[in-house]
Amino acid sequence: MRFGNQKSRSETLITGSPIVSRLYGLFGRRFGSPVNVFGLDIGLNTIKICQVFRQGNKIKPLSAGMFTAGIVASPLPGLLSEAETDLISLAGIIKKLHSDTKVSTKKGVLGIPEAQIFSRVIEMPKMKEEELAEALPWEAEQMIPLPLTEVNLDWQVLGEVAGEGGIPKIKVFLIAAPIIVIQKYQKVMELAGLELAAIETNLLASSRALLPPNCAPTMIVDMGSSSTEIGIVDKGMLVFTRSIPTAGEALTRAISTSLSMEIAQAEQYKIAYGLEDSPLEGKIRKVLLPVMEVIAGEIKKVHLYWNDNEKEPIKNVVLSGGTANLPGTTALLTQALGIEVQIGNPLAALEMDEKLRAGLVNKSGLLTVAVGLSEKEV
Ligand SMILES: Nc1ncnc2c1ncn2[C@@H]1O[C@H](COP(=O)(O)OP(=O)(O)OP(=O)(O)O)[C@@H](O)[C@H]1O
Ligand SMILES: [Mg+2]
DSSP states (O other): OOOOOOOOEEEEEEOHHHHHIIIIIISTTTTOEEOSOEEEEEOSSEEEEEEEEEETTEEEEEEEEEEEOOTTTOSOOGGGOOOHHHHHHHHHHHHHHHHHTTOSOSEEEEEEOGGGSEEEEEEEEOOOHHHHHHHHHHHHHHHOSSOGGGEEEEEEEEEEEEOGGGOEEEEEEEEEEEHHHHHHHHHHHHHTTOEEEEEEEHHHHHHHHHSOTTOOSEEEEEEOSSOEEEEEEETTEEEEEEEESOSHHHHHHHHHHHTTOOHHHHHHHHHHHTTOSSGGGGHHHHHHHHHHHHHHHHHHHHHHHHHHHOSSOOOEEEEESGGGGSTTHHHHHHHHHSSEEEEOOTTTTSOOOHHHHHHTTTTGGGGHHHHHHHTOOO
16 A cells, blocks of 8 residues: 655535525525625644535535645644744635635634633522623632633523522533633634634534534534544533543554654554554554543543433434544444444535535544534524
8 A cells, every 4th residue: 555645735625616606696595695604613633614504494515625734744833823923824724725615704603622711510599691690700710720801701501400408500501711812813814814703612513513402412522633522412502521632643643653654654554544453463553542542531431420420321422523534433432432422424414415415425524613613603
């Protein structure tokens, strides 16, 4: 098997043009209007963009694409970098991707990783919305290591629970995002000539893209390049999140270090063989297994924690992100957790040409966050 050098590349997966011409050229507004925002998922390895449009309660994809960093030069310093030059080059990539995919709006919803924010579910006495708005900053102060003046707070009331003595309490999902991080998102969009319409967490976007409303407790796991994000969605709401700094890049590095291979070659071996038994006398599997077991171990802890503390156990696990495609991953996790594990498809609920859908079958998991962001109503 020959492996070429992997270079950075941009791919247009769903181009605006053919569908747009049907939309506006031939049938006017018959298929509905494009949603006025696009979703942008700036990963450490891949940047993904997506725009959808609505027709009644149906959603159709309009444009989608991705830019994958060259493995040798990866990860993209992107939003983690403090250097102005890195932000400028990131903005250049985003601008090109936006134009290549013919996205028809400049307003973008950006995804933010769990590792960049602070979030927790807390219980509060039952109170009115205005009282909650006054009380939550006090709670947030206990939860985050930054002064409140340096974060943006947001929250969602998840529901009511019976407290001690039957006194009703409410469960609130509290999120604090550092202002400095938000400003960086604003800056990169400005540099790209675009507008930041909203920011939401990657897991919130994934849950919108992958799960039906009111689903039974389900675990969603985004296995990316630098991190694995684990969330639990109950009755359509994200109620638990965790992020661990182990994902695809760690797997590639493990092969590169243990088998003395160039990073680019290690990446190719990882994707080709993953956890399969036979190739190279099982050497790739042997190197990858301990790293995958770290990830599986964390997912298992979250699974057990939930099942020990909540009435309704987790029914299944839905995976997304590039590393979910590692050969053998679904089988490993099914065995570790003892429940159904599958790779989610954010395009499953979208109305689209079946040929196009079939052509995207191996890419769709990568688009999960971008699809979810693009469906956000701003
Ligand atoms: N078929 C495959 N098998 C195994 N790994 C894969 C496959 N395709 C992509 N990957 C890995 O997936 C990762 C990229 O996935 P993804 O785009 O979800 O990450 P990211 O969003 O850029 O990263 P992060 O979310 O951590 O910032 C890379 O580590 C890449 O090597
Ligand atoms: Mg990602």
